Amino acid sequence: MTINQPIIRDLYETITSVAKEATLAAGAVARKGFIEASPETLRTEQKAGFFDIVTACDKAAERAACDIIWSRLPQSRILGEESGWQGEGETTWIIDPIDGTSNFASGLPFFCVSIAAYHAGEPVCGIVYDPMREELFMANAGRLTLNGDIVSPFLRASSDHHVEVLSNAPYEGERPDLEALEAYADLVNSFRAVRRLGSCALHLAYVAVGWVAVAYESKFSAWDIAAGLQLVVAASGQIIAQDANGQRIDPSEQALGAVKRLVVAHAGFDYQSSCLAKLMADGKL
Incomplete structure (x- = not known):
């Protein structure tokens, strides 16, 4: 029925x-x-x-x-x-x-x-x-x-050099190895600024409404991202989610727990040219 x-x-x-x-x-x-x-x-x-x-x-x-x-x-x-x-x-x-x-x-x-x-x-x-x-x-x-x-977010800029990225990485509780530090150095060297605000959900919300162009996270649980992802979808933003094997997945309700790396971005942000595309491929941070 x-x-x-x-x-x-x-x-x-x-x-x-x-x-x-x-x-x-x-x-x-x-x-x-x-x-x-x-x-x-x-x-x-x-x-x-x-x-x-x-x-x-x-x-x-x-x-x-x-x-x-x-x-x-x-x-x-x-x-x-x-x-x-x-x-x-x-x-x-x-x-x-x-x-x-x-x-x-x-x-x-x-x-x-x-x-x-x-x-x-x-x-x-x-x-x-x-x-x-x-x-x-x-x-x-x-x-x-x-x-x-x-809210109708507008694009302030589309490339790394002209925007901030929000990320809580590297994370407390584990000393970052040299590869992680090098990956973080790439972020610092690529973006106008890197901001580490301490709330994954607010990072996603800020991207959704257009206050920030892009965010990256790699340590979170379903409750950190569930609502924020819906905000980004409603904003017609980009969502690049990967599982533990680096495979791209659809972060549906059933798959939220399998998401291990995540980039969310404004629809007009040039993700393919961003250092984040390499970071997601390498999985070092």
Whole structure:
């Protein structure tokens, strides 16, 4: 049985409404926790090591988002960074309650909430929300908006020498070898500037709305990129995703976990002539 289009449209609108409500709720928890920082809200635990932490506020923000989803759409399955998989249903949610936890814990006001929603494997909406600047980037129904206004990103420049690149590489927790350092030197030597802001989701959002031409990442999880990729698609941007073997793949919901290297760029950016094309081929950084 095929669900007719009006029913699907109504369902997608409901999912989008819930996603926005859940994002704002998580953002409110994160903002309050940052402004009213205390030993309780900043209580941290190590995950992979000293370079990979979770705070009490991360967990509280994720709970706030999940509570809203469960109350409005109980037939949902949720992948949260702090809680793993929960629930069952055709609607899937991928949540990073605070992307940029190290910034958050250190007192740097650069972090965000990232929530992506899918139904029956199809993307419905992606939201990246910066609660400190109150900037809500959203993709749904083929549209890209910032705080509700349609965004039509324009190309500021198309080549490495004339743009900034955003990248968190090389990453904490592993001393970069000589090949990685040489690859990073290529970035520094090729781009007008290299910026390492500490939030993969915001990197993708900034590319989507045209504030930056290109971003590169090679260490992330599905919750870091799920919403941001939907933003880039809505902006008609470029997505070059590779698996662990260096093969190019389509970063659909089912394949997000297989993506190991990623470039996102404005539609008019000359990727083939960029040093990033070589970097992706070599896989050194």
